[in-house]
Amino acid sequence: xxxxxxxxxxxxxxxxxxxxxxxxxxxxxxxxxxxxxxxxxxxxxxxxxxxxxxxxxxxxxxxxxxxxxxxxxxxxxxxxxxxxxxxxxxxxxxxxxxxxxxxxxxxxxxxxxxxxxxxxxxxxxxxxxxxx
Numbered sequence: 001x002x003x004x005x006x007x008x009x010x011x012x013x014x015x016x017x018x019x020x021x022x023x024x025x026x027x028x029x030x031x032x033x034x035x036x037x038x039x040x041x042x043x044x045x046x047x048x049x050x051x052x053x054x055x056x057x058x059x060x061x062x063x064x065x066x067x068x069x070x071x072x073x074x075x076x077x078x079x080x081x082x083x084x085x086x087x088x089x090x091x092x093x094x095x096x097x098x099x100x101x102x103x104x105x106x107x108x109x110x111x112x113x114x115x116x117x118x119x120x121x122x123x124x125x126x127x128x129x130x131x132x
Contacts, residue, residue, distance in 0.1 A: 017101050019095075021096065029092050031088065061127045065120055073117060075113040079109040
């Protein structure tokens with residue numbers, strides 16, 4: 001998800017913000033449909049693996065890391081539900097240039113959270129490998 005979110009932050013959302021208003025509804029609808037198709041399974045896997053790490057941590061992994069990872073995932077998903085999804089819905093019904101700019105700005109919490117999760121996952125991997 002870290003790679004996806006950086007692509008969205010640096011490429012996709014800035015391009016969405018430049019779509020002319022008269023074509024934005026079609027683009028927004030296609031974006032929602034295609035993004036859902038691509039990301040539904042990876043996001044579900046991420047959620048289940050996060051729960052799995054909270055329930056059954058690998059030997060050597062300190063409890064703080066799965067907890068921190070879960071909090072970061074909550075931030076990313078909460079930002080998605082409370083900011084990104086409503087803005088995309090508005091783009092599909094009443095697009096404006098300001099909405100496109102707000103998508104870029106409000107995507108930063110997700111970008112930071114998923115980037116920090118990559119670090120957390122790396123730490124957990126290192127801790128589990130050193131115990132093997």
